Amino acid sequence: MHENNVSEQSAAVAEPHGVLSPTIQALVAHNREFAANKEYERYRTDKYPDKKLAIVTCMDTRLTELLPAAFGLKNGDAKIIKVAGAEVSHPFGSVMRSLLIAVCELGVEDVMIVAHTSCGAQHMDGSSMVEAMESLGVAEDRIRLAEHCGVDFNRWLAGFGDTEKAVRESVAMVREHPVMPPLVRVTGWIMDSETGEIVQVDC
Secondary structure, three states, rough: HHHHHHHHHHHHHOOOOOOOOOHHHHHHHHHHHHOOOOHHHHOOOOOOOOOEEEEEOOOOOOHHHHHHHHHOOOOOEEEEEEHHHHHHOOOHHHHHHHHHHHHHHHOOOOOEEEEEEOOOOOOHHHHHHHHHHHHOOHHHHHHHHHHHHHOOOHHHOOOOOOOHHHHHHHHHHOOOOOOOOOOOEEEEEEEEEOOEEEEEEOO
């Protein structure tokens, strides 16, 4: 299964930029009908989250509909920030930037870090990722250039191993951030990828 995905991706990479794959063409066609039929009207809301809530969670496809359903969230209730492993890994990275905007500009008062069971990012390995890059057409000299510029792939693309520990570290990153307003409530959770049930992590 994985080898087939890699070969399909390799073929896609070889296509000229700007050529739409069948998948993207289908999405665009659906979008045209969606807009023409005014199906958007039932999703209308504004930029301010009704529940004053931001959730940092994983990009895992199992959570796309499961997480909002498991929390009873509707469109407009919360800011949902998705990143591999639900990790807030850098104090001035894009996830923390999004959280600060959510708090300081959009009125968020609660932040939930929601990881999940059987996460694909848990056991990632930098060396394996580099091998995948090469098999997908990234030239070795580009990889070496990145390493020469200070990118440690084994650290940057490593998995997190212990899910509870990773959640605690992300919660601490947000709570203890020097410019995060101190009244923001930050909690950590792990969601069952099958049932949607959550368990709080002692942070």
